[in-house]
Amino acid sequence: MISVQAFNQLNRVLEQKTGISLAKNKRDIVGSRLSSRLRATQCESYNEYYHFIISEKGSNELSTFIDKxxxxxxxxxxxxxxxxxxLSYLKDKPPKRFPIRAWSAASSTGEEAYSIAMILEDLFYNHSWHVYGTDISETTIAMAQEALFAISTVSKVPKKYKKSYCLKGYGVHDGSFSVTKQIKSNCTFSVDNLLAPSTLDYSFDIIFLRNVLIYFDETKQLKILNNVIKRLNHAGLLFLGHSESLRYKRDDLKMLQPCIYKKISP
Known part of the structure; x- marks a missing residue:
């Protein structure tokens, strides 16, 4: 079992690198997620693992730790x-200008970004659009760029999109699927930190910021929201996760549905 001291040490590294600080009740989860890494690095304790990842020798493992x-x-x-x-909103109120830009702000392995892309291609195949995905994990960004997914997960894709935009893998990729070239070529992924975004020079019509804020304290939540909202175009849409909500009413946002907002001021 991971000790309180080791948990606090590892939590401090995580906060320094990502801004995320885990609650005390996450100690067992941290221990469980890292148990395989102790074996892989031949560390005999979580304390030894902590000293390894902060050493020069453990720089590669530090990236793995952040991914975990x-x-x-x-x-x-x-x-x-x-x-x-x-889908319904864009059908009723199609954009007046193109290209349409969407941002999956915590894109993980890319499923959210590619889901947005399928909707945009369905509605605006004869117009210019692009989806940008960012995440703090180098590993998940690499997986998003590869766009190779377990075939079992295709069941979550609506039948219409599955037929039009999903490609079953064969040979070495048997048991997997990918997305069409048109979908993939209109999605760009990069490693970035929402506390100080540096890879995006665009403003967006659609931003998905889902299941992110719950991992940060109130001060950092506000900083992330401000960083994101200033990149949202007037009348653009902001999506939060169902377990998230804005703590305070904002003059620059209007709630359209729970966890879905429209920007109403520049």
Whole structure:
């Protein structure tokens, strides 16, 4: 079992590198997630593992540690009602200018970004659009760029999109699927930190910031929100996760549905 001291040490490293600080009740989860890394690095204790990842010799393992602590569950069209809202909203109020730009601000392995992309391609195949995905994990960004997913996860994709935009793997990729070239070529992924975004020079019409804020304290939540909202175009849409909500009313946002907001001021 991971000791309180080791948990606090590892938590401090995580906060320094990502801004995320885990609650005390996450100690057992941290121990469970890192148990395989102790074996892989031949560390005899979590305390030894902590000293390893902060050493020059452990720089590669530090990236793995961050991946283990920040990679969260994701799948295609997660919280499907939000994608249904997006589809309906864009049908009723199609954009007046192109290209349309969307940002999956915590894209993980890419399922959210590619789900947005399928909707945009369905509605605006004859117009210019692009989806940008960012995440703090180098490993998940590499997986998003590869766009190779377990075939079992395709069941979450609506039948219409599955037929049009999903490609079954064969040979060495048997048991997997990918997305079409048109979808993949219109999605760009990069490693970035929402506390200080540095890779995006665009403003966006659609931003998904889902299941992110719950991992930060109130001060950092506000900083992330400000960083994100200033990149949202006037009348653009902001999506939060179903377990998240804005603590305080903002003059620059109007709630359209729980966890879905429209920007109403520049």
């Amino acid at each position: 602590m920040t990679t969260h569950e994701t799948y295609f069209f997660r919280e499907a009602s939000q994608f249904e809202f997006l």
